[in-house]
Amino acid sequence: MGRTSTARDRLIDATGELMQRRGYSSLGVAEICAKAEVKKGSFYHFFESKQALTVEAVNAYWNAERSYWTTELTATGPALDRLRRLLDTMAQLQRRTKETSGTVDGCLLGNLALELSTQEPAVQARLEEIFDEQIALVAATLNDAADEGTIPHERATATTARAVVAHLEGLVMFAKLRNDPTVLDDLWPHTLLLLGAAC
Amino acid sequence: MGRTSTARDRLIDATGELMQRRGYSSLGVAEICAKAEVKKGSFYHFFESKQALTVEAVNAYWNAERSYWTTELTATGPALDRLRRLLDTMAQLQRRTKETSGTVDGCLLGNLALELSTQEPAVQARLEEIFDEQIALVAATLNDAADEGTIPHERATATTARAVVAHLEGLVMFAKLRNDPTVLDDLWPHTLLLLGAAC
């Protein structure tokens, strides 16, 4: 069936890494191709447009991150411990990229949500789905916690789960703005308060 | 003294409005000039660069918004009421632009924070100052609340204030992503939980 190539995957990988730091509009196709070591002409053999590649890169990013979410949240042990471990992992991710590349790049999904939700409907729609999935995963864990009696039942709702994710995204924004991952050290105690667990 | 002009102010106004929706990189100088009814050639008579104009637009945006913050937070009445009124005002702002222009545009400061903090040091530095100011304003109100006995003293800290603002910015992000200002309806109850006031 003709020859094979890893160029498509290389393009997706390069896009994920570059776009998390640089955003969508300021990142050119030429730069992506350079990092992926793919000639610009090949780009449009694999992708219809920069926008289409972005959706694929978002999917790849979430597929990787979702494995963290599901493994941490569906592990054994108390529900609140599982949630805490997930948030620790998210903080660890930012700490890691700071050590590796010198910058806190934040969350690709959040970055693109603010940059593109009024501009690129295809990306916006996918991001909305992904965040709904995140919220549903957290909400399920909150239900577990309520069953275990570690949080009040009235806190085990989708809106509370959304507040938890919103708080996470907001703090990640501050961490990126200040280029300082230690901002995320206060993530867990305040999440506990949101859940009414400290009462 | 030659002639006078309001072009500079028109440029700043136009930038604030357009950039809140469209972000930095995807917004061209030509588009700003068109909206401000200023010829492109004039642009660089008034501003050194697009980046410099952005800083001015951010300042103008915050000067306007800061008046909301100070008037609501330093009004008379219980501290928690003042904080609730501020958050209501923020939600109202998003509701308003949705009705006016059809889109929830979010917060210019948050949008630019994620888009530019790794790219434009001058903008990043100013945004950091502004968010510090916001956090300080909230923290002062939390101190008042603690003195009034409506929240525990251990909640009246800068980190708690930061969590409140992070939660706000995160929810505004979701409101923008879903183009739905009702997301902000849950802002206050969850903020109360963050403050440990519901206990």
Added chain:
DNA sequence: CGACCCTAGACGACCGGTCAACTATTTACT
């Protein structure tokens, strides 16, 4: 009328995207 404010128009660079020619590899058939 001189001094200063403002603007028209063009600059080179880069943008996302296109295309036709070409090479390498697989598959189907003998």
Added chain:
DNA sequence: AGTAAATAGTTGACCGGTCGTCTAGGGTCG
């Protein structure tokens, strides 16, 4: 096994348009 057609991937030149920026000169004031 040999081969030729079909397929998949690669390449670099190139498009029209837009980017942020600047300079030379026109317009308007004291």
